[in-house]
Amino acid sequence: MDAHGGRRSQAERDAVTVEIGYALVSAAFAAAVLFGAVAGPALLFDLPSPLSTVLLRLGLVVAPLVFMARVVSVLLRFRPPAQPGRPGRTSPDS
Known part of the structure; x- marks a missing residue:
């Protein structure tokens, strides 16, 4: 569910999947x-x-920290595309 209570489209789900894979x-x-x-x-x-x-121990400690930091930074930067307005409704700026 997105912020507006509707379901995500297939394109939005695909974008999230690709972003997670990239991260x-x-x-x-x-x-x-x-x-x-x-x-x-x-x-x-x-x-x-x-x-x-x-x-060796320093490498084993720092590598997972860098992994987690990179995943978090990529996923926090990602904003899924905005969902278009509902059909039949006018937007406030029209």
């Missing part, structure tokens, strides 16, 4: 890139054990 995919990409940037050196190079552990 999830872009968030997964951002989290993976960040994890690779933070924990990648620990996985690729022979670093001292404490530093390697810190980098």
Whole structure:
């Protein structure tokens, strides 16, 4: 249900579905890139054990935070298209 109490059209439901998919995919990409940037050196190079552990744990903490922040920011920015007026009714600005 939308703010006016009516049902959403198929186009509006499709727009919401696409936006959710975009939010999830872009968030997964951002989290993976960040994890690779933070924990990648620990996985690729022979670093001292404490530093390697810190980098891996930092990557495992920061990546989910970036994922959630990206999903929330994309979905909060999204505004579904306005629903047209009901047939047979005049709008106040006409």
